Amino acid sequence: MSEHTIEATGRSVEGKGASRRLRHAASIPAIVYGGKAAPQPIQLDHEQIWLANKHEWFYSSILNLDIDGKVEPVLLRDMQRHPYKQLIMHLDFQRVDAKQAIKVAVPLHFLNVDKSPAGKASDVVVTHELNEVNISCLPKDLPEFIEVDLAELTLGQTVHLSELKLPKGVEIPELKLGKEHDVAVAVARQGRVEVEADSAEGATEAEAAAAEVPAAKVEKDEE
Template structure:
Protein backbone atom coordinates (compact mmCIF):
# COMPACT_ATOMS: atom_id res chain seq x y z
CA UNK A 1 0.00 0.00 0.00
CA UNK A 2 1.47 3.35 -1.08
CA UNK A 3 1.98 6.31 1.21
CA UNK A 4 -0.30 9.18 0.16
CA UNK A 5 -0.15 12.18 2.51
CA UNK A 6 -2.60 15.08 2.29
CA UNK A 7 -1.92 18.20 4.36
CA UNK A 8 -4.80 20.04 6.01
CA UNK A 9 -5.47 22.72 8.61
CA UNK A 10 -8.14 22.67 11.29
CA UNK A 11 -10.82 25.37 11.17
CA UNK A 12 -13.14 26.69 13.84
CA UNK A 13 -15.54 28.82 11.84
CA UNK A 14 -18.35 26.95 10.09
CA UNK A 15 -21.33 27.91 7.95
CA UNK A 16 -21.98 28.90 4.34
CA UNK A 17 -20.41 32.33 4.71
CA UNK A 18 -17.19 30.90 6.12
CA UNK A 19 -17.08 28.26 3.37
CA UNK A 20 -17.48 30.91 0.67
CA UNK A 21 -14.63 32.93 2.15
CA UNK A 22 -12.45 29.82 2.17
CA UNK A 23 -13.15 29.12 -1.49
CA UNK A 24 -12.36 32.72 -2.43
CA UNK A 25 -8.97 32.25 -0.73
CA UNK A 26 -8.29 29.11 -2.82
CA UNK A 27 -9.03 26.70 0.03
CA UNK A 28 -11.51 23.84 0.30
CA UNK A 29 -13.75 23.31 3.34
CA UNK A 30 -13.90 19.68 4.42
CA UNK A 31 -14.94 17.43 7.30
CA UNK A 32 -13.35 14.38 8.93
CA UNK A 33 -15.73 12.03 10.74
CA UNK A 34 -16.01 8.51 12.14
CA UNK A 35 -14.04 6.46 14.60
CA UNK A 36 -14.15 7.38 18.28
CA UNK A 37 -13.63 11.11 17.71
CA UNK A 38 -16.00 13.97 17.00
CA UNK A 39 -16.37 15.29 13.43
CA UNK A 40 -13.62 17.81 12.73
CA UNK A 41 -13.91 20.70 10.25
CA UNK A 42 -10.73 21.23 8.22
CA UNK A 43 -9.51 23.16 5.20
CA UNK A 44 -7.19 22.13 2.37
CA UNK A 45 -5.24 23.89 -0.35
CA UNK A 46 -7.35 23.80 -3.53
CA UNK A 47 -4.45 23.64 -6.01
CA UNK A 48 -2.79 20.69 -4.26
CA UNK A 49 -6.06 18.78 -3.93
CA UNK A 50 -6.99 19.55 -7.54
CA UNK A 51 -3.74 17.90 -8.65
CA UNK A 52 -4.17 14.97 -6.24
CA UNK A 53 -7.76 14.23 -7.32
CA UNK A 54 -6.61 13.64 -10.88
CA UNK A 55 -4.99 10.42 -9.63
CA UNK A 56 -6.91 7.20 -9.18
CA UNK A 57 -5.39 6.58 -5.75
CA UNK A 58 -7.10 9.67 -4.32
CA UNK A 59 -10.47 7.91 -4.49
CA UNK A 60 -9.56 4.34 -3.56
CA UNK A 61 -6.56 4.42 -1.21
CA UNK A 62 -6.04 4.97 2.48
CA UNK A 63 -4.88 8.58 2.79
CA UNK A 64 -2.63 9.95 5.52
CA UNK A 65 -4.42 13.17 6.44
CA UNK A 66 -1.95 15.47 8.18
CA UNK A 67 -3.99 17.97 10.21
CA UNK A 68 -1.71 20.52 11.86
CA UNK A 69 0.97 17.84 12.20
CA UNK A 70 -1.35 15.14 13.54
CA UNK A 71 -1.78 12.30 11.01
CA UNK A 72 -5.00 10.31 10.67
CA UNK A 73 -5.75 7.44 8.31
CA UNK A 74 -8.83 8.27 6.22
CA UNK A 75 -10.79 7.38 3.10
CA UNK A 76 -12.39 9.93 0.80
CA UNK A 77 -16.14 9.37 1.03
CA UNK A 78 -17.59 12.32 -0.88
CA UNK A 79 -16.49 15.13 -3.16
CA UNK A 80 -18.75 18.02 -4.17
CA UNK A 81 -17.77 19.87 -7.34
CA UNK A 82 -19.01 23.12 -8.82
CA UNK A 83 -21.53 22.33 -11.61
CA UNK A 84 -19.47 24.03 -14.34
CA UNK A 85 -16.34 25.61 -12.85
CA UNK A 86 -13.17 23.67 -12.06
CA UNK A 87 -13.72 24.09 -8.36
CA UNK A 88 -13.99 21.50 -5.60
CA UNK A 89 -16.66 22.72 -3.19
CA UNK A 90 -16.36 20.30 -0.27
CA UNK A 91 -14.78 17.00 0.78
CA UNK A 92 -15.82 14.33 3.29
CA UNK A 93 -13.19 12.03 4.82
CA UNK A 94 -13.91 9.02 7.03
CA UNK A 95 -11.43 7.93 9.69
CA UNK A 96 -10.12 4.38 9.33
CA UNK A 97 -9.41 1.98 12.18
CA UNK A 98 -6.51 -0.35 11.36
CA UNK A 99 -8.25 -3.24 13.13
CA UNK A 100 -11.74 -2.81 11.65
CA UNK A 101 -12.95 -4.15 8.31
CA UNK A 102 -13.84 -1.41 5.87
CA UNK A 103 -15.91 -1.28 2.70
CA UNK A 104 -14.57 0.61 -0.30
CA UNK A 105 -14.81 0.77 -4.09
CA UNK A 106 -11.68 -0.26 -5.97
CA UNK A 107 -11.03 0.42 -9.69
CA UNK A 108 -10.48 -2.41 -12.15
CA UNK A 109 -7.45 -2.40 -14.46
CA UNK A 110 -7.98 -4.44 -17.64
CA UNK A 111 -4.77 -6.01 -18.97
CA UNK A 112 -3.82 -7.64 -22.28
CA UNK A 113 -7.15 -7.04 -24.01
CA UNK A 114 -5.54 -5.87 -27.27
CA UNK A 115 -3.43 -9.02 -27.55
CA UNK A 116 -6.24 -11.45 -26.67
CA UNK A 117 -8.06 -13.49 -29.36
CA UNK A 118 -11.11 -11.27 -28.86
CA UNK A 119 -9.10 -8.06 -28.90
CA UNK A 120 -7.26 -8.98 -32.11
CA UNK A 121 -10.49 -9.64 -33.99
CA UNK A 122 -12.17 -6.70 -35.70
CA UNK A 123 -15.47 -8.60 -35.56
CA UNK A 124 -15.57 -8.87 -31.76
CA UNK A 125 -16.89 -6.17 -29.46
CA UNK A 126 -15.46 -6.24 -25.92
CA UNK A 127 -17.47 -4.35 -23.31
CA UNK A 128 -16.48 -3.53 -19.74
CA UNK A 129 -19.68 -3.86 -17.70
CA UNK A 130 -17.94 -2.71 -14.51
CA UNK A 131 -15.04 -0.32 -14.02
CA UNK A 132 -14.88 -0.67 -10.24
CA UNK A 133 -15.95 -3.16 -7.58
CA UNK A 134 -16.86 -2.80 -3.92
CA UNK A 135 -14.69 -4.84 -1.55
CA UNK A 136 -14.33 -5.46 2.17
CA UNK A 137 -10.99 -5.87 3.92
CA UNK A 138 -8.77 -4.52 6.66
CA UNK A 139 -7.19 -1.15 5.80
CA UNK A 140 -3.72 -2.68 5.37
CA UNK A 141 -5.09 -5.06 2.70
CA UNK A 142 -6.94 -2.45 0.61
CA UNK A 143 -5.59 -2.58 -2.97
CA UNK A 144 -5.35 0.59 -5.08
CA UNK A 145 -6.76 -1.43 -7.98
CA UNK A 146 -7.58 -4.99 -9.05
CA UNK A 147 -6.07 -6.38 -12.26
CA UNK A 148 -8.24 -8.29 -14.72
CA UNK A 149 -6.10 -10.32 -17.14
CA UNK A 150 -7.92 -10.65 -20.47
CA UNK A 151 -5.10 -12.36 -22.40
CA UNK A 152 -7.19 -15.49 -23.00
CA UNK A 153 -10.45 -13.67 -23.79
CA UNK A 154 -12.21 -14.95 -26.93
CA UNK A 155 -15.56 -14.34 -28.59
CA UNK A 156 -18.48 -15.54 -26.46
CA UNK A 157 -16.56 -15.29 -23.21
CA UNK A 158 -18.02 -13.60 -20.14
CA UNK A 159 -15.83 -12.75 -17.17
CA UNK A 160 -17.92 -12.80 -13.99
CA UNK A 161 -17.36 -11.10 -10.65
CA UNK A 162 -16.44 -14.43 -9.03
CA UNK A 163 -13.58 -14.89 -11.52
CA UNK A 164 -11.65 -11.84 -10.37
CA UNK A 165 -8.37 -12.66 -8.67
CA UNK A 166 -8.44 -10.83 -5.36
CA UNK A 167 -5.45 -10.04 -3.15
CA UNK A 168 -5.17 -11.88 0.16
CA UNK A 169 -7.63 -10.63 2.77
CA UNK A 170 -9.94 -8.99 0.21
CA UNK A 171 -13.55 -10.10 -0.40
CA UNK A 172 -16.44 -8.98 -2.60
CA UNK A 173 -19.53 -8.79 -0.35
CA UNK A 174 -21.88 -8.82 -3.37
CA UNK A 175 -20.98 -12.47 -4.03
CA UNK A 176 -22.37 -13.52 -0.64
CA UNK A 177 -25.88 -12.46 -1.69
CA UNK A 178 -26.42 -15.31 -4.16
CA UNK A 179 -25.56 -16.51 -7.66
CA UNK A 180 -27.69 -13.81 -9.27
CA UNK A 181 -25.25 -11.24 -7.90
CA UNK A 182 -22.32 -12.83 -9.75
CA UNK A 183 -22.65 -10.25 -12.51
CA UNK A 184 -20.66 -9.89 -15.72
CA UNK A 185 -17.53 -7.76 -15.60
CA UNK A 186 -16.40 -8.21 -19.23
CA UNK A 187 -18.35 -9.52 -22.25
CA UNK A 188 -16.87 -10.42 -25.65
CA UNK A 189 -19.62 -10.43 -28.29
CA UNK A 190 -19.53 -11.01 -32.03
CA UNK A 191 -20.05 -7.60 -33.61
CA UNK A 192 -22.06 -8.98 -36.54
CA UNK A 193 -24.56 -10.68 -34.21
CA UNK A 194 -24.99 -7.45 -32.31
CA UNK A 195 -25.48 -5.48 -35.52
CA UNK A 196 -28.00 -8.02 -36.85
CA UNK A 197 -30.03 -7.79 -33.64
CA UNK A 198 -30.10 -4.01 -33.98
CA UNK A 199 -31.26 -4.25 -37.61
CA UNK A 200 -34.06 -6.66 -36.65
CA UNK A 201 -35.21 -4.30 -33.94
CA UNK A 202 -35.27 -1.39 -36.36
CA UNK A 203 -37.27 -3.42 -38.89
CA UNK A 204 -39.88 -4.31 -36.27
CA UNK A 205 -40.21 -0.65 -35.31
CA UNK A 206 -40.81 0.29 -38.97
CA UNK A 207 -43.60 -2.27 -39.24
CA UNK A 208 -45.49 -0.91 -36.23
Protein backbone atom coordinates in the same frame (compact mmCIF):
# COMPACT_ATOMS: atom_id res chain seq x y z
CA MET B 1 0.28 -0.13 -1.08
CA SER B 2 1.57 3.38 -1.86
CA GLU B 3 1.30 6.11 0.74
CA HIS B 4 -0.20 9.50 -0.09
CA THR B 5 -0.17 12.48 2.24
CA ILE B 6 -2.70 15.31 2.12
CA GLU B 7 -1.93 18.54 3.97
CA ALA B 8 -4.78 20.16 5.93
CA THR B 9 -5.42 22.84 8.53
CA GLY B 10 -7.94 22.80 11.33
CA ARG B 11 -10.66 25.46 11.31
CA SER B 12 -12.85 26.77 14.09
CA VAL B 13 -15.32 28.89 12.14
CA GLU B 14 -18.12 27.02 10.35
CA GLY B 15 -21.21 27.93 8.37
CA LYS B 16 -22.03 28.89 4.81
CA GLY B 17 -20.41 32.29 5.07
CA ALA B 18 -17.14 30.88 6.37
CA SER B 19 -17.12 28.19 3.68
CA ARG B 20 -17.74 30.81 1.01
CA ARG B 21 -14.80 32.88 2.25
CA LEU B 22 -12.57 29.79 2.19
CA ARG B 23 -13.47 29.06 -1.42
CA HIS B 24 -12.74 32.65 -2.41
CA ALA B 25 -9.32 32.18 -0.81
CA ALA B 26 -8.68 29.04 -2.94
CA SER B 27 -9.30 26.66 -0.03
CA ILE B 28 -11.76 23.80 0.39
CA PRO B 29 -13.87 23.31 3.52
CA ALA B 30 -13.94 19.70 4.68
CA ILE B 31 -14.85 17.46 7.60
CA VAL B 32 -13.16 14.45 9.18
CA TYR B 33 -15.43 12.04 11.08
CA GLY B 34 -15.59 8.51 12.43
CA GLY B 35 -13.69 6.55 15.04
CA LYS B 36 -13.71 7.58 18.68
CA ALA B 37 -12.86 11.23 18.04
CA ALA B 38 -15.39 13.98 17.40
CA PRO B 39 -15.94 15.30 13.86
CA GLN B 40 -13.31 17.90 12.99
CA PRO B 41 -13.74 20.72 10.48
CA ILE B 42 -10.66 21.29 8.33
CA GLN B 43 -9.58 23.21 5.25
CA LEU B 44 -7.37 22.17 2.35
CA ASP B 45 -5.53 23.88 -0.47
CA HIS B 46 -7.68 23.68 -3.60
CA GLU B 47 -4.76 23.35 -6.03
CA GLN B 48 -3.29 20.40 -4.13
CA ILE B 49 -6.63 18.59 -3.99
CA TRP B 50 -7.46 19.40 -7.60
CA LEU B 51 -4.22 17.74 -8.73
CA ALA B 52 -4.77 14.77 -6.40
CA ASN B 53 -8.35 14.22 -7.58
CA LYS B 54 -7.07 13.43 -11.07
CA HIS B 55 -5.56 10.18 -9.76
CA GLU B 56 -7.33 6.92 -8.93
CA TRP B 57 -5.55 6.61 -5.61
CA PHE B 58 -7.31 9.68 -4.26
CA TYR B 59 -10.63 7.84 -4.33
CA SER B 60 -9.64 4.29 -3.44
CA SER B 61 -6.57 4.52 -1.18
CA ILE B 62 -6.03 5.23 2.47
CA LEU B 63 -4.76 8.79 2.71
CA ASN B 64 -2.43 10.16 5.36
CA LEU B 65 -4.26 13.33 6.36
CA ASP B 66 -1.79 15.71 8.00
CA ILE B 67 -3.81 18.17 10.09
CA ASP B 68 -1.47 20.78 11.57
CA GLY B 69 1.27 18.20 11.94
CA LYS B 70 -0.88 15.39 13.30
CA VAL B 71 -1.29 12.57 10.78
CA GLU B 72 -4.20 10.14 10.75
CA PRO B 73 -5.32 7.59 8.12
CA VAL B 74 -8.57 8.43 6.34
CA LEU B 75 -10.69 7.50 3.32
CA LEU B 76 -12.39 9.98 1.03
CA ARG B 77 -16.12 9.35 1.41
CA ASP B 78 -17.75 12.26 -0.41
CA MET B 79 -16.84 15.07 -2.76
CA GLN B 80 -19.09 17.95 -3.76
CA ARG B 81 -18.22 19.69 -7.03
CA HIS B 82 -19.47 22.93 -8.55
CA PRO B 83 -22.06 22.13 -11.25
CA TYR B 84 -20.07 23.76 -14.06
CA LYS B 85 -16.87 25.34 -12.69
CA GLN B 86 -13.64 23.45 -12.08
CA LEU B 87 -14.19 23.83 -8.38
CA ILE B 88 -14.36 21.35 -5.50
CA MET B 89 -16.88 22.63 -2.97
CA HIS B 90 -16.55 20.26 0.00
CA LEU B 91 -14.93 16.97 1.07
CA ASP B 92 -15.81 14.32 3.65
CA PHE B 93 -13.09 12.08 5.09
CA GLN B 94 -13.65 9.06 7.32
CA ARG B 95 -11.10 7.99 9.90
CA VAL B 96 -9.74 4.46 9.49
CA ASP B 97 -9.25 1.94 12.28
CA ALA B 98 -6.46 -0.52 11.45
CA LYS B 99 -8.35 -3.34 13.19
CA GLN B 100 -11.72 -2.83 11.49
CA ALA B 101 -12.64 -3.92 7.98
CA ILE B 102 -13.51 -1.18 5.51
CA LYS B 103 -15.70 -1.21 2.42
CA VAL B 104 -14.27 0.63 -0.57
CA ALA B 105 -14.96 0.87 -4.30
CA VAL B 106 -11.69 0.20 -6.12
CA PRO B 107 -11.06 0.56 -9.88
CA LEU B 108 -10.60 -2.38 -12.23
CA HIS B 109 -7.60 -2.46 -14.56
CA PHE B 110 -8.18 -4.60 -17.66
CA LEU B 111 -5.00 -6.21 -19.00
CA ASN B 112 -3.91 -8.07 -22.15
CA VAL B 113 -7.15 -7.70 -24.09
CA ASP B 114 -5.11 -7.04 -27.25
CA LYS B 115 -3.31 -10.35 -26.77
CA SER B 116 -6.49 -12.38 -26.33
CA PRO B 117 -8.23 -14.36 -29.10
CA ALA B 118 -11.20 -12.01 -28.76
CA GLY B 119 -9.04 -8.90 -28.91
CA LYS B 120 -7.20 -10.09 -32.03
CA ALA B 121 -10.42 -10.75 -33.96
CA SER B 122 -11.57 -7.79 -36.05
CA ASP B 123 -15.27 -8.69 -35.70
CA VAL B 124 -15.33 -9.07 -31.91
CA VAL B 125 -16.10 -6.27 -29.45
CA VAL B 126 -14.87 -6.58 -25.85
CA THR B 127 -16.94 -4.49 -23.44
CA HIS B 128 -16.17 -3.60 -19.82
CA GLU B 129 -19.41 -3.99 -17.89
CA LEU B 130 -17.88 -2.62 -14.66
CA ASN B 131 -15.19 -0.01 -14.06
CA GLU B 132 -14.92 -0.58 -10.31
CA VAL B 133 -15.88 -3.14 -7.69
CA ASN B 134 -16.90 -2.83 -4.03
CA ILE B 135 -14.60 -4.79 -1.75
CA SER B 136 -14.17 -5.39 1.97
CA CYS B 137 -10.84 -5.80 3.76
CA LEU B 138 -8.65 -4.57 6.58
CA PRO B 139 -6.94 -1.24 5.85
CA LYS B 140 -3.53 -2.92 5.48
CA ASP B 141 -4.86 -5.16 2.70
CA LEU B 142 -6.54 -2.43 0.63
CA PRO B 143 -5.37 -2.55 -3.02
CA GLU B 144 -5.37 0.62 -5.14
CA PHE B 145 -6.91 -1.40 -8.00
CA ILE B 146 -7.73 -4.95 -9.05
CA GLU B 147 -6.31 -6.41 -12.25
CA VAL B 148 -8.53 -8.31 -14.70
CA ASP B 149 -6.38 -10.41 -17.03
CA LEU B 150 -8.23 -10.94 -20.32
CA ALA B 151 -5.39 -12.73 -22.13
CA GLU B 152 -7.49 -15.90 -22.62
CA LEU B 153 -10.78 -14.18 -23.49
CA THR B 154 -12.59 -15.74 -26.46
CA LEU B 155 -15.70 -14.87 -28.47
CA GLY B 156 -18.87 -15.38 -26.45
CA GLN B 157 -17.05 -15.56 -23.14
CA THR B 158 -18.14 -13.57 -20.09
CA VAL B 159 -15.91 -12.83 -17.12
CA HIS B 160 -17.97 -12.70 -13.92
CA LEU B 161 -17.37 -11.04 -10.57
CA SER B 162 -16.60 -14.40 -8.93
CA GLU B 163 -13.73 -14.99 -11.41
CA LEU B 164 -11.70 -11.98 -10.30
CA LYS B 165 -8.40 -12.83 -8.65
CA LEU B 166 -8.49 -10.92 -5.39
CA PRO B 167 -5.45 -10.08 -3.24
CA LYS B 168 -5.08 -11.87 0.06
CA GLY B 169 -7.52 -10.63 2.70
CA VAL B 170 -9.88 -9.03 0.17
CA GLU B 171 -13.44 -10.15 -0.52
CA ILE B 172 -16.46 -8.96 -2.49
CA PRO B 173 -19.48 -8.72 -0.13
CA GLU B 174 -21.95 -8.68 -3.03
CA LEU B 175 -21.13 -12.30 -3.90
CA LYS B 176 -22.55 -13.42 -0.54
CA LEU B 177 -26.01 -12.22 -1.60
CA GLY B 178 -26.61 -14.99 -4.16
CA LYS B 179 -25.76 -16.13 -7.68
CA GLU B 180 -27.81 -13.35 -9.25
CA HIS B 181 -25.25 -10.89 -7.86
CA ASP B 182 -22.39 -12.57 -9.72
CA VAL B 183 -22.62 -9.98 -12.48
CA ALA B 184 -20.60 -9.67 -15.68
CA VAL B 185 -17.33 -7.76 -15.57
CA ALA B 186 -16.27 -8.13 -19.22
CA VAL B 187 -17.94 -9.66 -22.28
CA ALA B 188 -16.66 -10.60 -25.76
CA ARG B 189 -19.46 -10.18 -28.31
CA GLN B 190 -19.77 -10.55 -32.06
CA GLY B 191 -19.35 -7.04 -33.35
CA ARG B 192 -20.91 -7.21 -36.83
CA VAL B 193 -24.11 -9.12 -36.16
CA GLU B 194 -26.24 -6.06 -35.55
CA VAL B 195 -24.64 -4.16 -38.42
CA GLU B 196 -25.28 -6.99 -40.85
CA ALA B 197 -28.85 -7.36 -39.61
CA ASP B 198 -29.46 -3.63 -40.09
CA SER B 199 -27.95 -3.78 -43.58
CA ALA B 200 -30.13 -6.74 -44.54
CA GLU B 201 -33.22 -4.98 -43.24
CA GLY B 202 -32.30 -1.81 -45.12
CA ALA B 203 -31.73 -3.78 -48.33
CA THR B 204 -35.13 -5.46 -48.00
CA GLU B 205 -36.86 -2.12 -47.55
CA ALA B 206 -35.01 -0.68 -50.55
CA GLU B 207 -36.02 -3.65 -52.73
CA ALA B 208 -39.62 -3.28 -51.67
CA ALA B 209 -39.57 0.43 -52.48
CA ALA B 210 -37.97 -0.23 -55.87
CA ALA B 211 -40.58 -2.85 -56.66
CA GLU B 212 -43.37 -0.33 -56.04
CA VAL B 213 -42.00 2.22 -58.52
CA PRO B 214 -42.62 0.22 -61.74
CA ALA B 215 -46.10 -0.68 -60.55
CA ALA B 216 -46.97 2.95 -60.07
CA LYS B 217 -45.65 3.79 -63.54
CA VAL B 218 -47.72 1.04 -65.12
CA GLU B 219 -50.89 2.25 -63.46
CA LYS B 220 -50.21 5.80 -64.69
CA ASP B 221 -49.53 4.63 -68.22
CA GLU B 222 -52.77 2.67 -68.27
CA GLU B 223 -54.71 5.79 -67.32
